[in-house]
Amino acid sequence: MGQYSKALSFYEKTLEIQQNTFPSNHPELATTYNNIGLVYDHMGDYSKALACYEKTTEIRQKTLPSNHPNLASSYNNIGSVYQTMGAYPKALSYLEKTLEIQQKTLPPNHPDLATTFNNIGWVCHSMGEYSKALVYLDKSLQIRQASLPSYHPHLANTYNTIGLVYNSIGDYSKALSYYEKTLDIFQKTLPIDHPSHAETYNNIGSVYQTMGDYSKALSYYEKTLGIREKILPSNHPSHAETYNNIGSVYQDMGDYSKALSFYEKTLEIREKTLPPNHPDIAITYNNIGLIYNSMGEYSKALSYYEKTLQIQQKSLPSIHPALADTYNNIGRVHSSMNDYLNTISYYKKALQIQQVVLPFNHPSLATTYNNIGRTHAAREHYSFALQYYQNALKIQENVLPSNHPSLAETYNNVGEMYRLTGDCLTAQQYYDKTLKIQEEVLPPNHPSLATTYSNIGQVYYAMKKYERALSYLEKTLKIQSISFPSNHPSLARSYYNMATILKGLHRYEDAVAHISQAVNIISNSIEPNYSQVEKYQEYLSELSAISSGEKVHKKTISEQWTYPVLFVLSSLEESQDEEQLAVQWILDMASNCRISGNQYIEAGDKDTAREHFQREFFDFMATPNTRVLTLLDPDNKHDWCDTQFNNKIFIRFIDSHLCHNHICTYIINQEMDGHFFFPDTQLELIMHWPPEHSDTRKYIYCRDQTSIKSIRETYGRCIAHKIFPADDLAFEIGHVQVALLRLLAKQAPEESPQRDEIASKAIEELECLSHMLKQMMTDQISEQPVEHN
Numbered sequence: 001m002g003q004y005s006k007a008l009s010f011y012e013k014t015l016e017i018q019q020n021t022f023p024s025n026h027p028e029l030a031t032t033y034n035n036i037g038l039v040y041d042h043m044g045d046y047s048k049a050l051a052c053y054e055k056t057t058e059i060r061q062k063t064l065p066s067n068h069p070n071l072a073s074s075y076n077n078i079g080s081v082y083q084t085m086g087a088y089p090k091a092l093s094y095l096e097k098t099l100e101i102q103q104k105t106l107p108p109n110h111p112d113l114a115t116t117f118n119n120i121g122w123v124c125h126s127m128g129e130y131s132k133a134l135v136y137l138d139k140s141l142q143i144r145q146a147s148l149p150s151y152h153p154h155l156a157n158t159y160n161t162i163g164l165v166y167n168s169i170g171d172y173s174k175a176l177s178y179y180e181k182t183l184d185i186f187q188k189t190l191p192i193d194h195p196s197h198a199e200t201y202n203n204i205g206s207v208y209q210t211m212g213d214y215s216k217a218l219s220y221y222e223k224t225l226g227i228r229e230k231i232l233p234s235n236h237p238s239h240a241e242t243y244n245n246i247g248s249v250y251q252d253m254g255d256y257s258k259a260l261s262f263y264e265k266t267l268e269i270r271e272k273t274l275p276p277n278h279p280d281i282a283i284t285y286n287n288i289g290l291i292y293n294s295m296g297e298y299s300k301a302l303s304y305y306e307k308t309l310q311i312q313q314k315s316l317p318s319i320h321p322a323l324a325d326t327y328n329n330i331g332r333v334h335s336s337m338n339d340y341l342n343t344i345s346y347y348k349k350a351l352q353i354q355q356v357v358l359p360f361n362h363p364s365l366a367t368t369y370n371n372i373g374r375t376h377a378a379r380e381h382y383s384f385a386l387q388y389y390q391n392a393l394k395i396q397e398n399v400l401p402s403n404h405p406s407l408a409e410t411y412n413n414v415g416e417m418y419r420l421t422g423d424c425l426t427a428q429q430y431y432d433k434t435l436k437i438q439e440e441v442l443p444p445n446h447p448s449l450a451t452t453y454s455n456i457g458q459v460y461y462a463m464k465k466y467e468r469a470l471s472y473l474e475k476t477l478k479i480q481s482i483s484f485p486s487n488h489p490s491l492a493r494s495y496y497n498m499a500t501i502l503k504g505l506h507r508y509e510d511a512v513a514h515i516s517q518a519v520n521i522i523s524n525s526i527e528p529n530y531s532q533v534e535k536y537q538e539y540l541s542e543l544s545a546i547s548s549g550e551k552v553h554k555k556t557i558s559e560q561w562t563y564p565v566l567f568v569l570s571s572l573e574e575s576q577d578e579e580q581l582a583v584q585w586i587l588d589m590a591s592n593c594r595i596s597g598n599q600y601i602e603a604g605d606k607d608t609a610r611e612h613f614q615r616e617f618f619d620f621m622a623t624p625n626t627r628v629l630t631l632l633d634p635d636n637k638h639d640w641c642d643t644q645f646n647n648k649i650f651i652r653f654i655d656s657h658l659c660h661n662h663i664c665t666y667i668i669n670q671e672m673d674g675h676f677f678f679p680d681t682q683l684e685l686i687m688h689w690p691p692e693h694s695d696t697r698k699y700i701y702c703r704d705q706t707s708i709k710s711i712r713e714t715y716g717r718c719i720a721h722k723i724f725p726a727d728d729l730a731f732e733i734g735h736v737q738v739a740l741l742r743l744l745a746k747q748a749p750e751e752s753p754q755r756d757e758i759a760s761k762a763i764e765e766l767e768c769l770s771h772m773l774k775q776m777m778t779d780q781i782s783e784q785p786v787e788h789n
Contacts, residue, residue, distance in 0.1 A: 004043045011036045030059035030070075037077065044278035046085050046315060053077045069112075072101040076116065079123075084279075086320035088127045088357060095120045111154065114143035118161055125161075128362035130169045130399070137162050153196065156185035163203060171401060172211050179204045198227040198238070202245060209245075210405075211441055214253050221246045240269040240280070244287065251291060254447040254483030260291045279322070282311035289329060296489045296525050298337050305330045321364065324353040328371055335371075338531065340379050347372045361399055363406065366392040370410060377417065386417040405448070408437035412452060424459050431456045447490075450479035454494060457501070466504040473498045489529065492521035496536055499543060508543060515540045 015032045022029055037052030057074040064071055079094030099116045106113055117140035124133035141158045148155055163178035183200045190196055205220030225242045232238055247262030267284045274281055289304035308326050316322060331346035351368045358365060373388030393410045400407055415430030434452050442449055457472030476494050484491055495518035502511035519536045522529065 004039055008036065008039045008043075011039065025059045025062050027059065027063055030056045030063075030074075033059070034074070034077065041077075041081060041084075043275055044280065044315065045275065046081050046279075050078065050081045050085075053081060067101045067104050069101070069105060072098045072105075072112075075101070076119065079119065083119075083123050083126065085317055086126075086322055086357065087317055088123055091123050092120065092127075095123060109143050109147045111143070111147060114140040114147075114154070114158070117143070118158060121161060121165070125165050125168060128359055128364070128399070130165055133165050134162065137165065151185045151189050153185065153189060156182045156196070156200075159185070160200065160203060163207075167203075167207050167210060169400065172207050175207045176204065179207065193227050193230050195227070195231065195238070198224045198242075201227070202242065205245065205249075209249050209252060214249050214443055217249050218246065221249065235269050235272050237269065237273055237280070240266045240273075240284075243269070244284065247287065251287075251294070252446075253443070254294075254445075256291050256295050256485065260288065263288045263291060277311050277315045279311065279315055282308045282315075282322070282326075285311070286326060286329060289333075293329070293333050293336060295485060296336070296487075298333050301333045302330065305333065319353045319356050321353065321357055324350040324364070324368070327353070328368060331371060331375075335375055335378065338378070338529065340375055343375045344372065347375065361395045363395065363399060366395040366406065366410070369395075370413060373413060377413075377420070380420075382417050382421050386414065389413045389417065403437050403440055405437065405441055408434045408441075408448070408452075411437070412455060416455060419455070419459055419462065422462075424462050428456070428459050431459065445479050445482050447479065447483045450476045450483070450490075450494075453479070454497060458497065461497075461501050461504065464504065466501050469501045470498070470505070473501060487521055487525045489522060489525050489532070492518045492525070492532070492536070495521065496539070499539065503543060512540070512543045515543050 011032060015029070015036065018026070018029050018032055033052045034056040037049045037056065040046070040049035040052060053074060057071070057078060060068065060071050060074055075094045075097040079091045079098065082088070082091035082094065095116060099113075099120065102110070102113050102116055117136045121133045121136035121140065124130070124136060137158060141155075141162070144152065144155045144158055159178045159182040163175045163182065166172070166175035166178065179200060183197070183204070186194065186196045186200060201220045201223040205217045205224065208214075208220065209217035221242060225239070225246070228236065228238050228242060243262045243265040247259045247266065250256070250259035250262065263284060267281070267288065270278065270281045270284055285304045285308040289301045289308065292298070292301035292304065305326060309323075309330070312320065312323050312326060327346045327350040331343045331350065334340070334342040334346065347368060351365075351372070354362065354365050354368055369388045369392035373385040373392065376382070376385035376388065389410060393407075393414065396404065396407050396410055411430045412434040415427045415434065417427075418424075418430065419427035431452060435449075435456070438446070438449050438452055453472045454476040457469040457476065460466070460469035460472065473494060477491070477498065480488070480491050480494055495514045499511045499515035499518065502508075502514060515536060519533070519540050522533050522536055
């Protein structure tokens with residue numbers, strides 16, 4: 001920057017003398033204005049450069065013939081500034097004026113014509129008109145091949161520009177081919193540490209980076225850096241460019257800390273060597289903003305984007321494409337923060353610029369369409385989102401190769417819309433297209449692959465193919481654990497998704513562990529999304545309740561009703577041992593009641609003894625999962641069962657030290673429809689539950705009542721095997737009947753003619769047990785014990 005300031009100072013002194021010496025339209029004044037414009041151009045002050053070039057042109061238009069070569073030079077300089085400012089139509093207009101003069105005054109193979117064709121090719125490339133760009137670059141190449149030796153550096157420059165175009169359209173093999181031609185010329189004509197070598201290595205590295213071959217990209221960027229460190233001072237702007245490129249590779253690899261380190265090196269050099277409003281500083285601020293956005297530090301990201309915007313608004317025209325890029329980036333941050341109104345506002349600003357200055361099929365338009373689509377998707381406006389995604393896809397399929405990463409991104413977005421609208425098969429087709437491209441062009445640990453694996457997993461989850469869903473989510477977590485910092489929001493989202501899948505697999509403890517991780521990560525991220533924190537915490541509470549209920553459920557199954565249930569539910573052919581154990585359990589239980597009641601008999605209080613026999617028996621059986629005695633009177637025909645036993649069970653259940661909310665939540669989340677078995681006479685009691693149990697109260701109140709009779713009518717045709725998984729024999733609270741039918745579905749062949757017979761016999765056995773228990777209890781209560789003297 002110091003050299004530019006000195007040059008500017010000398011030129012301004014020259015201008016002052018000339019203004020005092022020459023008339024206002026003297027050719028020498030035009031030359032000095034042109035030189036001052038060149039300095040401002042190099043300093044990045046394009047508005048001042050343009051003003052100087054226009055003064056030069058104004059003088060020359062007055063003093064020179066319309067086809068003078070110096071006028072062509074002035075038009076070329078103005079066109080170059082407009083190109084840099086992103087005003088491509090104006091740039092093209094001035095370059096075409098240059099070309100018109102040169103074609104009239106120069107021979108068809110003149111080197112200056114080749115330069116102009118090359119410059120027009122550059123503008124067409126910037127406008128996304130790649131085929132036109134190649135036409136002009138080919139004209140430049142033909143002139144230089146005809147007029148220059150085969151190893152002339154100008155030929156190398158044309159090869160280099162053609163390589164840039166092929167890189168942009170995704171034809172990476174051709175891009176590499178032209179860059180290698182460039183390198184071949186430079187290696188034969190220039191010293192090994194010439195700056196042109198460094199530039200070519202840089203371009204080759206860019207191709208490998210775009211191809212996703214990050215190790216090769218880094219290798220070439222390091223070659224560039226090695227040359228530049230030898231021949232340039234430590235704060236030269238070219239070092240900043242190299243650091244920037246290395247940082248972008250680490251960004252693409254998801255190594256954000258290293259990327260940030262290199263971007264900060266870039267910024268340090270540019271702030272020392274460039275004026276504060278130079279566009280390159282704006283680019284660096286933008287890149288740092290991208291990193292902070294990827295790391296979930298949204299306020300820092302916005303801060304850097306705003307710095308970018310401030311520079312661009314001062315140094316660029318209001319419709320420059322770079323401004324559109326910045327508006328897009330700011331929109332993405334607001335999207336990450338769920339601020340969708342601001343998101344849409346910034347995306348529309350970007351779109352308005354692009355629709356004015358870019359052709360209708362420019363890839364940058366596709367990017368903005370994708371961004372707007374994502375915002376509509378986040379707001380659940382899926383039809384609008386799909387429309388924007390299809391607009392993007394239409395552009396990309398026309399101008400990009402079939403394996404371009406941007407196509408993969410759009411296929412992914414379209415697939416997401418179909419998944420969210422329930423069309424899982426179509427969604428899977430688009431995700432497969434995405435995955436095919438990404439596995440071809442990206443390294444195995446690329447974050448975009450993690451996203452695709454996650455999306456495919458979500459499709460399998462929606463299709464209830466939980467094991468397959470789990471395998472894809474595990475791939476996602478593996479990549480993200482490598483690529484992202486430990487408190488990255490994407491990790492939290494993946495742990496949350498894993499928890500939902502594990503819940504579907506009834507692996508509740510594992511689900512709780514994963515949702516706990518999600519809560520921990522999202523709570524400790526740099527800028528927590530509090531709505532997400534609340535959502536994850538609520539899900540943690542729900543899963544914890546289910547897990548707790550499951551533990552109690554399994555414990556009471558194993559400890560409290562193993563034998564009586566085995567008696568009813570065991571295989572009819574192999575039930576003898578279980579039946580004996582069940583009968584012994586019943587006799588032991590009755591004996592305990594007798595021993596306790598006899599104490600009252602000994603005291604001469606028969607009525608109390610009778611009441612005690614009943615109370616002890618009811619209390620013993622009325623544990624949260626031991627609902628066998630509900631079968632004593634399944635249709636609630638007898639008042640004594642309704643008023644004595646069922647209320648006893650109900651009161652014992654809700655007063656239990658166990659959290660009935662947990663039990664209830666567990667049942668609700670089973671695949672089968674778990675009903676609580678409460679008679680109507682108890683519904684008033686339900687309504688008096690404490691407020692903290694209102695959800696459970698509402699659930700029980702709203703459930704349909706179930707009985708053996710209704711189950712027999714519903715499942716009498718033995719369709720249980722079609723409703724309940726044959727390998728899942730979890731015993732539901734108060735639902736022995738359904739568990740019985742589920743077991744029957746497992747034991748008998750699917751279309752066995754004996755299924756109806758087996759079902760009827762099993763229900764008879766169940767009712768027989770009910771009768772036996774009732775009779776035993778009646779006998780115990782009515783028996784007159786021997787009085788002792």
